Amino acid sequence: MGKAYFDNGDFLAAARTLAAERGPAAVTVDAVAARLKAPKGSFYHRFESRDALLGAIWVQTVLAYQEGFIAAIEAQDGLAAALHTPAWSRRHLDDARLLLLYSRHDFVQGDWPVSLKKDVRDQAARxxxxxxxxxxQAFGRxxxxxxxxxxxxxxxxxxxxxxxxxxxREPPPPLVDELITQTFHAIVG
Known part of the structure; x- marks a missing residue:
């Protein structure tokens, strides 16, 4: 048996691009297959459903975002955690649009594989x-x-x-950081 022409990453990348361009609703099995010029069967060989694909995109995106946020909290730097959102958005504009302009429920629907449901629960718990x-740390209780x-x-x-x-579709300007910082200090002290 030869090496498959398409892999999971190809389907995820095509779906992520479609979602970034036109929103999660634009991600259909036909649209993803057409973008890759792949047979629909190749999609179903890798993913149980469109919902499973969208769920995988959402989980990957939120986990990538959370890395810096969690690191800042672990370093006990709440301001860095608050400023992580605009910094990450500047570096990952399309992913930030997916994560912050759409609801998790735009991605998280239908019947998902058990492992994906666990990933969603785990990220929410983190x-x-x-x-x-x-x-x-900030308020004492x-x-x-x-x-x-x-x-x-x-x-x-x-x-x-x-x-x-x-x-x-523009990166947040530095003024955003200033506003977040001022709000943070007003609330946290």
């Missing part, structure tokens, strides 16, 4: 653990009010600050 760690502040300053403010720029 993010929540970071929020708890930061709340403890992990109660509902402290978790709300942590979520606001580490996730909601940075995403809101970059969203308009991502919608316009």
């Amino acid at each position: 993010f929540e653990a970071c929020l708890r760690d930061f709340a403890r 992990v109660g509902p009010a402290q978790l709300r502040r942590a979520t606001f300053v580490l996730a909601e403010v940075p995403v809101a600050a970059v969203r308009g720029h991502l919608e316009r």
Whole structure:
């Protein structure tokens, strides 16, 4: 048996490009196969369904984003964690658009393989653990009010600050970092 002409990475890359250009709804089995000039059977040889492919894209993207965020929290540098969103968005504009302009539910649908469901649960648990760690570091305890502040300053403010720029397909300017920094200091002290 010869080497396959297409591999999983080819299908993921084609689907990621389609999603970045026109959103997750544009990612269909036919569209991905057409982009690669691959037979549909080649797709189904690698992925159980369109949902499995979209789920794999979302998990890969969120895990790539979370690397720097988690590293900043582990270094007890909450400001770096908050500033990670615009910095990562500048370096990975298309992936930032996928992750921050669309809901996880635009990607996470249907019946997924068990391993993919586990990956989603694991990434969510890592993010929540970071929020708890930061709340403890910054506010001295992990109660509902402290978790709300942590979520606001580490996730909601940075995403809101970059969203308009991502919608316009432009990297967030340095002013975004200044606004996030000022908000962080106003809330955290």
